[in-house]
Amino acid sequence: MTSADVSTVLNRILDTAAENLRVAKILIQLGLDPNNVTWEAIFNRFLEIFLANITLANLFALIGAIFFVATLLTQTMVPLRVANMIGCAFYAGFGALTGTITTFLLYLLLIPINAWRLRQMLHLVKMARTATQGDTSMEWLKPFMSERKYKKGDVLFKKDDVANEMFMTITGKFLVKEINVELPPGNIMGELGFLSPDNRRTATVQCLEDGQVLTITYEKLLEIYFQNPQFGYYFLVLTSQRLLENIARLQAEVAQNKIALEAVAAGGEK
Structure with a gap:
């Protein structure tokens, strides 16, 4: 195709566009008389179109x-x-x-x-x-979680590691080393890293025997929260209950140690 042919085609396109976009032609397509365009005529025409389409x-x-x-x-x-x-x-x-x-x-x-x-x-x-209302399990999260297996001796995460996921124990036993607490099946771990400002692990967890866990990333938890903020409130309540349980456990250990020290001191005085 020569440049003359291209120029001819472009001119035809522009002429046709100009013709089709003329106000007079648009008014005709709308059913109006270009020589008698009034607000009443426009209103009546649109009223006709509206009434004709009431189905x-x-x-x-x-x-x-x-x-x-x-x-x-x-x-x-x-x-x-x-x-x-x-x-x-x-x-x-x-x-x-x-x-x-x-x-x-x-x-x-x-x-x-x-x-x-x-x-x-x-x-x-x-x-x-x-x-x-009493049951602090998180069974409802299972459909959103993925499976992972660990061998005896495996360390799931260490204290101060960057945290990006939460775990739920399914089989096996897991030890929270800093407080010497075993987590049987059905427990969650790693949830506090989601709430900490710097997303750091607060403890080290090691696998005591071969086990299986379910994991969910913090990004997925955020997605669930933004889909329904009410869930976010319930999740905070649950994690707060977990935190209070840990505090109560530590307070009990401190009290026991204090009693033991007092007993030793009393024995020494005798």
Whole structure:
């Protein structure tokens, strides 16, 4: 193709665009008379278009759009999922009424996906609430965790190491060396590193016998928190309970040592 041909094609494109974008032609496409454009004529034309499109299908689309806008304004995940499901239901109805099979199937499939994620999040919050009422286990976190195995003698982490994940013991025994406490299956460890300002380990944990743990990264915990801040509150309550248990254990040891020292002192005086 020569430069003359390219120039001719470009000129035709520009001429056609200019023709199609003329105000007069746009007014004709809108159903208005270019020689008699008044505010009343514009209002009446748009009123005609509005009345002509008042159908059940378009009503469904409008309601669906309102709920989708609501998802953009929602700050937490649970109401967002609910609004999204309602919006998808109305858009699926719009697709069915207009015979648009792709729109119908797309939004129909999104409903169970959102329902499953909503159920998962509600279950998470329910289990966390139950835990704060007495059961300090974190079983509800298992679906979000990955499996890892350790051999006897393995050190999971050392005091002052950079912390980036939390553990839950499944099998085996693990020793917190600084306080000489064994952690049987069903216990969590490494949660305090998530709360410390510099994300450092507060103790060393070693595997006493072959065992299996589940792990979850702090990034995943943050993701769960931002999806539902209510979960973050329950998690803080649980970790606070763990911290208070450790403090009570240390206080008991200090009291025992004090009694032992007093007994030794009393024996020496005799």
